[in-house]
Amino acid sequence: MTEATTRISVTGAHGDVLLGTGLIPQLDTLLQDALDDAPEQILIIHAPSLAVVAGEVREQLQAPAGPYRRVLLAEVPDAEDAKRLEVAQFCWQILGQADFTRSDLIIGLGGGATTDLAGWVAASWLRGVRVVQIPTTVLAMADAAVGGKTGMNTAEGKNMVGAFHVPELVVCDLEVLDSLAENERIAGFAEVVKCGFIAEPEILDLIEENPSEAVNPGSAAFRRCLELSIATKARVVGEDPGEKGLREILNYGHTLGHAIEHSERYQWRHGAAISIGMVFAAELARLSGRLSDVEADRHRSILESLGLPTSYPSGRWPTLLATMRRDKKARGSMLRFIVLDAIGKPSVMQAPDESLLFAAYQEIAG
Numbered sequence: 142m143t144e145a146t147t148r149i150s151v152t153g154a155h156g157d158v159l160l161g162t163g164l165i166p167q168l169d170t171l172l173q174d175a176l177d178d179a180p181e182q183i184l185i186i187h188a189p190s191l192a193v194v195a196g197e198v199r200e201q202l203q204a205p206a207g208p209y210r211r212v213l214l215a216e217v218p219d220a221e222d223a224k225r226l227e228v229a230q231f232c233w234q235i236l237g238q239a240d241f242t243r244s245d246l247i248i249g250l251g252g253g254a255t256t257d258l259a260g261w262v263a264a265s266w267l268r269g270v271r272v273v274q275i276p277t278t279v280l281a282m283a284d285a286a287v288g289g290k291t292g293m294n295t296a297e298g299k300n301m302v303g304a305f306h307v308p309e310l311v312v313c314d315l316e317v318l319d320s321l322a323e324n325e326r327i328a329g330f331a332e333v334v335k336c337g338f339i340a341e342p343e344i345l346d347l348i349e350e351n352p353s354e355a356v357n358p359g360s361a362a363f364r365r366c367l368e369l370s371i372a373t374k375a376r377v378v379g380e381d382p383g384e385k386g387l388r389e390i391l392n393y394g395h396t397l398g399h400a401i402e403h404s405e406r407y408q409w410r411h412g413a414a415i416s417i418g419m420v421f422a423a424e425l426a427r428l429s430g431r432l433s434d435v436e437a438d439r440h441r442s443i444l445e446s447l448g449l450p451t452s453y454p455s456g457r458w459p460t461l462l463a464t465m466r467r468d469k470k471a472r473g474s475m476l477r478f479i480v481l482d483a484i485g486k487p488s489v490m491q492a493p494d495e496s497l498l499f500a501a502y503q504e505i506a507g
């Protein structure tokens with residue numbers, strides 16, 4: 142681990158989050174430090190784009206004198222195609238055929254879709270085996286790999302099946318972002334912006350100062366934004382791991398965002414969808430007198446300065462409303478939204494009138 146590595150601890154059973162450079166080449170040592178006992182077998186579940194890195198990790202961990210008897214690879218479909226139950230079944234088959242036991246380890250290597258799948262496979266195999274997450278996108282480092290929420294999509298909606306299953310360790314190696322496409326980097330940054338709005342306005346200031354610098358992984362501003370986001374997530378999930386209350390704030394922008402992803406048959410980037418969802422939530426808050434015009438408009442200007450979308454076709458409203466009724470924050474027929482009473486002050490809006498929802502949608506309808 143280099144001197145510049147940041148270690149963020151999470152209260153409870155959740156392992157530490159490491160952020161720095163040159164971490165993946167030291168994974169063996171990091172695992173030895175983090176795990177109470179060495180697993181005999183490791184399954185690395187990885188996205189196709191991470192095949193080379195997965196091979197290198199396998200080689201590193203499979204040293205003849207090392208403690209691991211076998212390191213297996215499971216290459217899974219890319220992006221949201223990984224979050225299907227058939228893919229989990231494919232992984233379960235590998236685990237079954239390898240006689241994988243409760244003392245063995247799963248590693249998730251990829252973006253948020255891969256870490257969500259790896260987390261779910263680990264949560265469900267033998268009712269729970271250990272998982273270490275190695276996120277390789279901005280989004281997965283800032284959000285998905287931290288906190289233990291796992292999620293698989295079904296025909297009816299986003300993340301409808303899953304469990305809370307915390308990782309033993311999260312390794313965020315910034316060097317792996319070098320190969321990430323610019324659109325992925327920017328879409329993923331939407332979750333960082335989310336943390337800015339719900340908890341850390343310094344993120345918003347840094348973006349406003351210089352948007353392109355903020356999303357440049359080589360810059361100090363980017364690193365600061367990422368650290369603030371991970372620290373926010375770590376604090377929130379440490380306090381409320383099972384989403385009984387506080388953790389719902391991490392769903393800012395997600396009620397409409399998930400409905401958009403569903404409507405787009407999961408072909409949209411998650412970050413792009415929640416970007417629109419945050420503007421919608423800001424309009425809900427503005428129209429109900431919680432947020433000022435300036436605070437609501439700040440959502441649009443910041444997200445647009447990064448090139449993120451902030452509007453969606455007007456004709457889609459009835460379908461989106463129907464899908465939002467399956468949101469996990471809903472209680473019976475009552476819809477619930479995370480909104481802001483001010484920047485950095487999230488709260489819950491319960492059972493808003495349909496006319497208010499429609500009016501807010503009109504503000505974002507393109």
Ligand SMILES: NC(=O)c1ccc[n+]([C@@H]2O[C@H](COP(=O)([O-])OP(=O)(O)OC[C@H]3O[C@@H](n4cnc5c(N)ncnc54)[C@H](O)[C@@H]3O)[C@@H](O)[C@H]2O)c1
Binds near residue numbers: 219277278287329
């Ligand atoms: N569990 C949580 O708390 C949580 C939080 C936020 C988002 N999510 C989930 O995360 C998913 C989105 O994650 P994402 O935006 O990381 O998308 P993703 O996992 O689909 O990855 C995006 C694309 O980037 C590629 N990629 C990944 N790392 C790369 C690298 N280093 N170099 C080159 N290409 C690379 C992938 O192959 C994929 O094509 C959604 O399914 C969302 O629901 C979960």
Ligand SMILES: O=C(O)C(=O)C[C@@H](O)[C@H](O)[C@H](O)COP(=O)(O)O
Binds near residue numbers: 284288290395
């Ligand atoms: O960790 C959380 O809690 C979140 O809500 C983080 C979100 O960014 C993430 O997209 C999450 O997967 C959404 O969860 P869901 O419960 O609404 O499916």
Ligand SMILES: [Zn+2]
Binds near residue numbers: 284332395411
């Ligand atoms: Zn999200």
